[in-house]
Amino acid sequence: MQQFLNFINGEFVATGKTFENRAPVDNRVLGLVHEAGQREVDAAVAAARAALKGPWGRMSVVKRVELLHAVADEINRRFDDFLAAEIADTGKPLSLASHIDIPRGAANFKVFADIVKNVPTESFEMTTPDGGTAVSYGLRTPVGVVAVVCPWNLPLLLMTWKVGPALACGNTVIVKPSEETPATATLLGEVMKAVGVPDGVYNVVHGFGPGSAGEFLTKHPGVNAITFTGETRTGEAIMAAAAKGVRPVSFELGGKNAGIVFADADFDKAVAGITRSAFENCGQVCLGTERVYVQRPIFDRFVAALKDKAEALQIGPSEQPGVGLGPLISAEHKQKVLGYYAKAKAEGATIVTGGGAPQMPGALAEGHWVQPTIWTGLPESASVIREEIFGPCCHIAPFDTEDEAIALANATDYGLATTVWTQNLGTAHRMASAIEVGLCWINSWFLRDLRTAFGGAKASGIGREGGVHSLEFYTELRNVMIKL
Numbered sequence: 001m002q003q004f005l006n007f008i009n010g011e012f013v014a015t016g017k018t019f020e021n022r023a024p025v026d027n028r029v030l031g032l033v034h035e036a037g038q039r040e041v042d043a044a045v046a047a048a049r050a051a052l053k054g055p056w057g058r059m060s061v062v063k064r065v066e067l068l069h070a071v072a073d074e075i076n077r078r079f080d081d082f083l084a085a086e087i088a089d090t091g092k093p094l095s096l097a098s099h100i101d102i103p104r105g106a107a108n109f110k111v112f113a114d115i116v117k118n119v120p121t122e123s124f125e126m127t128t129p130d131g132g133t134a135v136s137y138g139l140r141t142p143v144g145v146v147a148v149v150c151p152w153n154l155p156l157l158l159m160t161w162k163v164g165p166a167l168a169c170g171n172t173v174i175v176k177p178s179e180e181t182p183a184t185a186t187l188l189g190e191v192m193k194a195v196g197v198p199d200g201v202y203n204v205v206h207g208f209g210p211g212s213a214g215e216f217l218t219k220h221p222g223v224n225a226i227t228f229t230g231e232t233r234t235g236e237a238i239m240a241a242a243a244k245g246v247r248p249v250s251f252e253l254g255g256k257n258a259g260i261v262f263a264d265a266d267f268d269k270a271v272a273g274i275t276r277s278a279f280e281n282c283g284q285v286c287l288g289t290e291r292v293y294v295q296r297p298i299f300d301r302f303v304a305a306l307k308d309k310a311e312a313l314q315i316g317p318s319e320q321p322g323v324g325l326g327p328l329i330s331a332e333h334k335q336k337v338l339g340y341y342a343k344a345k346a347e348g349a350t351i352v353t354g355g356g357a358p359q360m361p362g363a364l365a366e367g368h369w370v371q372p373t374i375w376t377g378l379p380e381s382a383s384v385i386r387e388e389i390f391g392p393c394c395h396i397a398p399f400d401t402e403d404e405a406i407a408l409a410n411a412t413d414y415g416l417a418t419t420v421w422t423q424n425l426g427t428a429h430r431m432a433s434a435i436e437v438g439l440c441w442i443n444s445w446f447l448r449d450l451r452t453a454f455g456g457a458k459a460s461g462i463g464r465e466g467g468v469h470s471l472e473f474y475t476e477l478r479n480v481m482i483k484l
């Protein structure tokens with residue numbers, strides 16, 4: 001039976017307390033995860049602190065950058081191991097994990113290694129009151145020990161999106177992967193050891209949230225900053241923990257994103273784009289579209305086209321050629337999504353396609369499969385339009401004017417992302433400036449330049465990461481003033 005161990009101070013650590021890691025495709029037990037308790041979290045924080053004061057803290061930026069490039073190269077060398085681990089944990093299609101999840105695992109180290117090597121800090125010269133001169137310069141130093149609390153939907157991508165910049169800026173990290181997906185964070189410990197990252201720089205503690213490793217870590221007084229990706233309500237709990245000791249937080253939270261399609265859009269590209277944004281990763285992408293608004297002249301045609309795309313998606317395990325839709329992450333999440341499918345039906349939705357769970361053959365029948373689902377005909381007050389479902393489903397409603405589309409898109413407490421499809425430049429820029437989100441894609445979706453600001457507005461997050469923006473969270477910026 002595979003064991004998913006904690007990784008503390010360069011060693012893999014078992015505990016007496018384990019829980020099962022199950023495969024979403026058939027619910028089989030993949031292995032046992034060793035839950036970290038207060039003792040293991042204390043040890044991880046102590047190891048991270050010691051590394052800061054030891055070889056890692058004394059290391060030159062050049063050497064640190066070389067090591068991070070070596071981490072990326074080792075991830076790529078062990079590409080197939082990471083691919084197998086991620087797919088086992090999540091059930092996601094091979095095409096998705098091999099083109100997005102694992103490549104980004106390496107890229108997230110390379111891009112920030114290069115940023116810290118090349119991005120300058122500020123410097124000024126001033127005339128002093130006594131007629132002399134003074135020169136000042138900015139000095140970036142690590143914030144210290146950073147807690148990285150991760151979700152289960154893009155485990156390696158989202159964990160390294162935080163660990164990459166944190167380490168590049170000279171910090172040390174303690175990662176708490178989701179209890180649903182322990183594998184790739186654990187595997188990264190092998191990579192860190194293999195390339196010679198000093199012990200204590202990268203640590204992994206497994207477990208849950210409240211009363212477990214997540215809570216022990218975010219409440220630990222030895223943690224200097226917390227970066228979290230997950231549900232908004234979890235963010236509220238972590239923010240409360242961070243308040244004691246006034247620790248900074250960087251939050252990537254939930255969303256209820258709108259996809260807006262104008263009648264002048266390139267129709268086929270818009271259909272393809274909304275199909276991806278609604279159903280990719282079985283709808284388990286925070287940036288995904290669960291609310292679609294289509295300008296009235298093309299509404300019926302668009303609904304029919306999206307129905308065809310949804311029904312053409314092949315549902316199955318990753319190794320099945322042409323699979324486009326895997327399972328949801330867990331039985332619990334499947335029940336949550338099917339609960340929303342039932343609510344939509346009860347609230348009078350027109351079920352354009354889907355609305356239930358597919359019959360799967362053999363052992364797959366034990367997996368957490370649901371049908372890709374499209375609704376129309378609900379009022380904007382309906383729960384499937386108000387609440388984040390995080391499944392392969394969306395509601396489509398018509399609109400007439402730009403102002404109406406903007407009002408519909410903004411009528412949510414969330415503010416993460418939007419995708420707008422139009423060939424009118426004026427419409428595109430007016431929508432981009434009016435929709436209250438952190439991320440606006442025009443005629444595209446989930447197109448990522450890692451140098452750009454990434455994050456959510458309103459209840460979708462705090463702060464921006466990406467490019468130089470990550471330096472603001474993962475460093476302290478000191479001003480040094482020298483009287484000449």
Ligand SMILES: NC(=O)c1ccc[n+]([C@@H]2O[C@H](COP(=O)([O-])OP(=O)(O)OC[C@H]3O[C@@H](n4cnc5c(N)ncnc54)[C@H](O)[C@@H]3O)[C@@H](O)[C@H]2O)c1
Pocket residue numbers: 149150151152153154158176177178179207208209210214215218229230231232234235237238251252253254255285286388390416456460461
């Ligand atoms: N904005 C983004 O970039 C982004 C990206 C991915 C996922 N998400 C969001 O994440 C959610 C899905 O992921 P999830 O179900 O893993 O989220 P979740 O909030 O349930 O759990 C996320 C992590 O937090 C831990 N946790 C839970 N309660 C905690 C507590 N009280 N203290 C410390 N740690 C705690 C969990 O163990 C897990 O590791 C969705 O809402 C999705 O929108 C957002």
Ligand SMILES: O=C/C=C/C=C(\O)C(=O)O
Pocket residue numbers: 153154158161284285286287448454
């Ligand atoms: O499910 C949410 C996806 C988030 C993606 C990123 O944070 C990224 O692409 O860096």
